[in-house]
Amino acid sequence: MTEYPIALWSFNLGRAPASVREFAEQIEDGMKRASSEGAKLLVLPEYLNECCLAFKPEGLRPDREMDWLASVGEELLPLIAPLPKQYGLSVLAGSMPVKTPEGITNTAVLLTSDGREIRQDKLCLTPFEQNSDTWRLIPGKELRVFELDGLKMAILICLDVEMPALSGLLAKQDLDLLIVPSMTEMHSGYHRVFGCAKARAVELMCAVAVCGVVGRSQGTTQNDTNVSGAALYLPCEEEFGYSGIAAEIAPTGGTRGEEPFLIASVPFEKLRDLKTGKAEVWPGAWTADHVAVKVDELAV
DSSP states (O other), X not given: OOOEEEEEEOOBGGGOOSSHHHHHHHHHHHHHHHHHTTOSEEEOOTTGGGXXXXXOOTTOOGGGHHHHHHHHHHHHHHHHTTHHHHHTOEEEEEEEEEEETTEEEEEEEEEOTTSOEEEEEXXXXXXXXXXXXXXXXXXXXXXXXXXXXXXXXXXXXXXXXXXXXXXHHHGGGOOSEEEEEEOOSSHHHHHHXXXXXXXXXXXXXXXXXXXXXXXXXXXXXXXXXXXXXXXXEOOSOGGGTSSSEEEEEEEEOOTTSOOOEEEEEEOHHHHHHIIIIISSSOXXXXXXXXXXXXXXXOOO
16 A cells, blocks of 8 residues: 545534434444545544534533533444444544543544544644633643554644644654644634645645534534635645645535535655655754844834
């Protein structure tokens, strides 16, 4: 195998399942589709289980939504845990609120076809996520690098991919694939996340897969719109067609039921070959340790 086929599913929150079990069945349908098209990994977006607000308890306050969605996640994961082995397909089941002794995190959960559960907390939270009147989340403290199907991978959730400091931490890890689940309200957010994901592909000389939720969850009190697409980005090299875009579906608001579903392949052998010194200008895991910042005094 010289390429690694993946599926990116920009889930439409307007699907409005009537129960956790129905939600699990919707995820299984997507896994069947991805498996039938030859994918080895299915990636779902950030805050995937917000669609379950469609059946939230009557009178649930906005500042209690994360606690309730965390309970939904606890019920969901055992239902879908057997599916990766059944379909021979690992699934990043989006991100979801997770209760910890310190508070609630926004955590991506990857269930692998070889039976593992790999979790990555969001590290840089938006002001809204930390607001004591609404979601009251806490940031994670560890960035996990792991191996799956012989590829070295990491996960950065939405805003995390916009942080060059995190890219700097990953620079020496020799990644094959960086996975980015996201949730963005408007086209501006979409372009921030997807644009920075493309930059990470250049910096890290790796593939970057990104997708986000679209549509509006019935019962939402916070996110009336969600805009996203799906893309696999590569370094801007001649071998990959210059542009750095391996595959891409344009952004949509999902208001008419649109739901981007992208199948693409990570050319990991070519990526590894380019890292041996064959890339056009890539300097490797470059640091600015030898650079001093000099600030000239401003003229008065």
